[in-house]
Amino acid sequence: xxxESGSSAMFVQCQGxxxxxxxxxxxxxxxxxxxxxxxxxxxWRERVDATFDADTFCESASTLVSHDPLNFPEYAxxxxxxxxxxxxxxxxxxxxxxxxxxxxSVAVSDFHFMGGSMGSVAGEKVTLALEExxxxxxxxxxxxxxxxxxxxxxxxxxxxxxxxxxxVERCQEAGVPFIAVFTDPTMAGVLASYASVADVILSEPxxxxxxxxxxxxxxxxxxxxxxxxxxxxxxxRSGMIDRIVPRKDLRPTxxxxxxxxxxxxxxxxxxx
Amino acid sequence: xxxxxxxxxxxxxxLEEGIANLESLAAGESGxxxxxxxxxxxxxxxxxDNYIETLFSRLGPWERVLLARAEQRPYTLDYVSRIxxxxxxxxxxxxxxxxxxxxxxxxxxxxxxxxxxxHQKGRNLTERTDRNYAMAKPEGYRKAIRLFRMAERFRMxxxxxxxxxxxxxxxESESRGISEAIASSMLxxxxxxxxxxxxxIGEGGSGGALGIAVANRVLxxxxxxxxxxxxxxxxxxxxxxxxKGPQAAAALQLTAQTALELGVVEQVIPEPFxxxxxxxxxxxxxxxxxxxxxLSQLDAMSPESLKADRYDKFRRLGSFSHQDLxxxxxxx
Ligand SMILES: [Zn+2]
Numbered sequence: 001x002x003x004e005s006g007s008s009a010m011f012v013q014c015q016g017x018x019x020x021x022x023x024x025x026x027x028x029x030x031x032x033x034x035x036x037x038x039x040x041x042x043x044w045r046e047r048v049d050a051t052f053d054a055d056t057f058c059e060s061a062s063t064l065v066s067h068d069p070l071n072f073p074e075y076a077x078x079x080x081x082x083x084x085x086x087x088x089x090x091x092x093x094x095x096x097x098x099x100x101x102x103x104x105s106v107a108v109s110d111f112h113f114m115g116g117s118m119g120s121v122a123g124e125k126v127t128l129a130l131e132e133x134x135x136x137x138x139x140x141x142x143x144x145x146x147x148x149x150x151x152x153x154x155x156x157x158x159x160x161x162x163x164x165x166x167x168v169e170r171c172q173e174a175g176v177p178f179i180a181v182f183t184d185p186t187m188a189g190v191l192a193s194y195a196s197v198a199d200v201i202l203s204e205p206x207x208x209x210x211x212x213x214x215x216x217x218x219x220x221x222x223x224x225x226x227x228x229x230x231x232x233x234x235x236x237r238s239g240m241i242d243r244i245v246p247r248k249d250l251r252p253t254x255x256x257x258x259x260x261x262x263x264x265x266x267x268x269x270x271x272x
Numbered sequence: 273x274x275x276x277x278x279x280x281x282x283x284x285x286x287l288e289e290g291i292a293n294l295e296s297l298a299a300g301e302s303g304x305x306x307x308x309x310x311x312x313x314x315x316x317x318x319x320x321d322n323y324i325e326t327l328f329s330r331l332g333p334w335e336r337v338l339l340a341r342a343e344q345r346p347y348t349l350d351y352v353s354r355i356x357x358x359x360x361x362x363x364x365x366x367x368x369x370x371x372x373x374x375x376x377x378x379x380x381x382x383x384x385x386x387x388x389x390x391h392q393k394g395r396n397l398t399e400r401t402d403r404n405y406a407m408a409k410p411e412g413y414r415k416a417i418r419l420f421r422m423a424e425r426f427r428m429x430x431x432x433x434x435x436x437x438x439x440x441x442x443x444e445s446e447s448r449g450i451s452e453a454i455a456s457s458m459l460x461x462x463x464x465x466x467x468x469x470x471x472x473i474g475e476g477g478s479g480g481a482l483g484i485a486v487a488n489r490v491l492x493x494x495x496x497x498x499x500x501x502x503x504x505x506x507x508x509x510x511x512x513x514x515x516k517g518p519q520a521a522a523a524l525q526l527t528a529q530t531a532l533e534l535g536v537v538e539q540v541i542p543e544p545f546x547x548x549x550x551x552x553x554x555x556x557x558x559x560x561x562x563x564x565x566x567l568s569q570l571d572a573m574s575p576e577s578l579k580a581d582r583y584d585k586f587r588r589l590g591s592f593s594h595q596d597l598x599x600x601x602x603x604x
Contacts, residue, residue, distance in 0.1 A: 011323065045495065064592050064594060064595075065592060065593065065594075066592050067591040067593060067594045068591075069591035070524070070525050070530075071525050072280075072523055073510075074362075074510075089595065095338075119459075120589075120590035120591045120592045121590070121592045122589070123590055124590050126591060127587070149478070149501070151501045151506050151524070153500075153591065154496055154499070154500055154524045154525055155499065155500055155524075155526065155530070155531055155534060155536050156534055156590055157480070158482055158498075158499070158500040159536055159586060159589040159590070160589075161455075161458065161479060162482055162485075162586045163586040163587060163589060165455055165458045165462060165486075166458075166459075166462045166582075166587065167315070167488070169459055169462045169583075170583075182475055188479070189478070189479060189500070192439075192454040192483075193458065193479070195451075195456050196449075196452040196454075196455040196456070197456060202355070202526065210446060211441060211451045212441030212446070213440070213441075214436075220441045220442035224443045224444065226443075226471075229443060234446075234447070238446070238447040238448070238449065239449070239450050240451075240452060
């Protein structure tokens with residue numbers, strides 16, 4: 001969304017319907033258009049503020065940075081620019097927080113950092129967040145927003161798919177629920193790893209959700225592609241998602257799941 | 273730089289044709305004339321071997337891509353028939369279909385029961401279409417899951433052969449959950465308490481490859497590749513120029529050597545002189561010996577430590593540090 005009148009930013013334009021919106025109202029609704037319902041992308045900080053109890057987020061592993069293992073062309077400057085732009089070291093932020101008072105382990109991917117791509121750092125952080133959930137016996141909540149694996153780290157990025165998926169198994173073994181929230185976009189290497197084996201998969205409306213780039217996928221079956229191909233709604237219809245949840249309902253929905261699926265953890269041996 | 277395998281191998285093919293012509297010529301001769309032709313053949317063969325040696329002494333990443341994709345290369349079933357006995361292919365995911373892009377079943381490896389499975393390419397157009405160019409659909413990964421569970425139940429080691437450009441990207445695969453199928457296949461491999469060894473024999477194409485390669489030991493043939501994205505796709509994204517595949521291959525460093533250095537694979541299996549396609553038997557013997565070596569090491573581990581070992585292998589992979597600390601790479 002871009003500011004309509006220079007630096008004053010009294011107004012913003014909706015990226016969905018192009019209507020001009022009051023900035024204050026827009027922010028109050030966590031960047032959901034009041035007219036068309038378009039869910040604009042959030043930064044990780046906005047996501048945390050929109051979802052968890054105020055001032056309960058406690059970040060961990062915030063200083064992890066990639067080593068550019070392949071010395072990949074133009075990666076170092078791009079990485080630096082993304083850090084300068086977002087104030088984050090990499091695409092995923094993790095920590096613990098409270099959700100309606102319940103302790104949770106959290107990972108949030110931020111599309112604004114190199115398209116939320118998953119390299120060594122993002123893979124490590126998602127793994128740490130899932131391991132923390134398993135060790136502390138608290139639910140894991142992961143917000144996905146990613147174009148997929150980060151090609152600049154080559155084969156090591158691909159390996160993050162296996163690493164994060166293995167960490168999901170730790171949660172399963174520990175009996176802690178893992179809830180994935182698909183936001184725009186949830187694609188490729190992220191979708192085809194930890195995200196798709198969550199206990200419960202929620203998605204924001206109209207998020208892009210798919211395995212192959214749209215161009216590639218449509219080439220492979222263009223005549224058969226429905227209009228909403230690779231949308232959350234298409235994935236829902238295909239049985240790949242549990243619920244499509246508007247942003248304003250995410251917090252209570254997640255809390256409900258933590259109390260039901262994670263209920264045993266809260267009440268300990270009494271109900272165990 | 274040669275764009276295709278055919279173009280790249282043209283001089284070698286001409287030498288081979290020359291040798292073949294001389295050999296048929298020699299068949300009809302005797303005496304001095306025959307000796308003379310034999311001498312010429314010997315010199316031609318020498319030239320061919322020198323040529324191969326020169327060619328293979330300076331293989332770049334793109335040449336590896338061409339080799340890894342070569343139609344003449346041995347495919348999964350070529351290895352299976354040479355390495356195992358009593359292999360019996362099983363079919364179907366018990367839900368929707370049988371995916372011919374992944375083949376597998378029980379077999380004996382040096383007399384011991386195992387599950388063998390892998391991506392299967394086709395040799396001609398009919399086969400390639402039937403096998404969907406080894407691009408597996410959800411049903412392929414779900415068949416793999418069936419076989420992994422069978423291996424666990426009957427305490428059989430799992431041996432997988434990786435050779436795919438990518439998983440199937442089509443609309444129907446998407447609607448039947450290709451992402452979920454790949455992820456679930458990986459998850460099933462994570463759970464196994466039997467030894468798992470994977471061998472990348474040709475193309476290790478991103479998630480489609482990894483879906484059956486979450487192993488205790490991952491091995492790569494010398495001229496195989498393993499990549500997060502096809503070089504052409506990488507070039508299309510980076511430079512909007514898919515034809516810059518060779519440059520992207522160099523940037524991605526998708527070779528077995530790099531994978532070994534980064535800790536992604538445990539061993540690079542040498543190929544016969546001039547590549548695996550020049551001697552299937554020798555190539556298969558190399559793979560067989562490597563599998564035997566790693567299985568013998570894994571046999572010493574308990575079921576729980578096999579699972580833990582696999583977790584640790586992938587847990588370690590990555591290249592990062594805390595910025596405020598001295599730079600210490602997590603991989604070697
Ligand atoms: Zn709107």
